[in-house]
Amino acid sequence: MPPIIWIDGTYHDRASAKVSVFDHGLLYGDGVFEGIRVYNRRVFRLAQHLDRLYASAKGVWLEVPLAKPALHRLVEEAVTKSGLDEAYIRLVVTRGVGDLGLDPRKCPKPSVICIVDTIQLWPQDRYDKGLVALTAATPIHHRESLSPRIKSLNYLSHILAKVEGIAAGVDEVIMLDAQGYVAEASGMNLFAVTNGTLKTPPAYAGIHRHGRRSGVRDQARRPRDRPRPTRPHHQGARQTLQGARNPRRLITTTIDRT
Helix, strand or coil: CCCEEEECCEEECCCCCCCCCCEHHHHHCCEEEEEEEEECCEECCHHHHHHHHHHHHHHCCCCCCCCHHHHHHHHHHHHHHHCCCCEEEEEEEECCECCCCCCHHHCCCCEEEEEEECCCCCCHHHHHHCEEEEECCCCCCCCCCCCCCCCECCCHHHHHHHHHHHHHCCCEEEEECCCCCEEEECCEEEEEEECCEEEECCHHHCCCCCHHHHHHHHHCCCEEECCCCCHHHHHCCCEEEEEECCCCCEEEEEECCC
């Protein structure tokens, strides 16, 4: 099925969906977003995702031009229009159209985009057999430079880490923080299973608090935030799970060829 795209009050198809070249979201990555899953036509933790979207917007002094209940209704309407049972939603709020300078005051009206489409990040056999990963040299953003509580449109560090994985011929990469502790994958949270306990890097390490991270922890029998895990913790774990924007949880079977 073709994607459903809503931009500032109007629905579009892929061909007609356009944004201005002067939108500061395009020019400078000045904006925020949420990635949300749909299962059996039900939006996964929509209220929590919207709470985080509005919190991210507040963190960058960006006012979402729709009230939260209205945006909630819009997302559910777009999902219904899509006709998809399983889908991925990308909600984006940009600073809007301005000039070629950085000044956000030159952008009088933020722009809201809602995309409902399908997504599959890997071939089916990776979901069955597991992923091969390596530790990337590119670290995540320093938390004092860009707060991990803000899901901004600037994902360049994660893209560069992904490029490292592509060049090495692996499926995914594990990113470290500036101190060398395990943080997250290029687009997903990480969980390690050790002695029957599910462990994950703590949020204060500078990782995004994905909605699926909370969902996995809620379902775990013995979840625990491990204080600053290092590479050997994940290399020695029985399983490393990854979950966020992907359609379902993935198992990493090989890390750094070990």
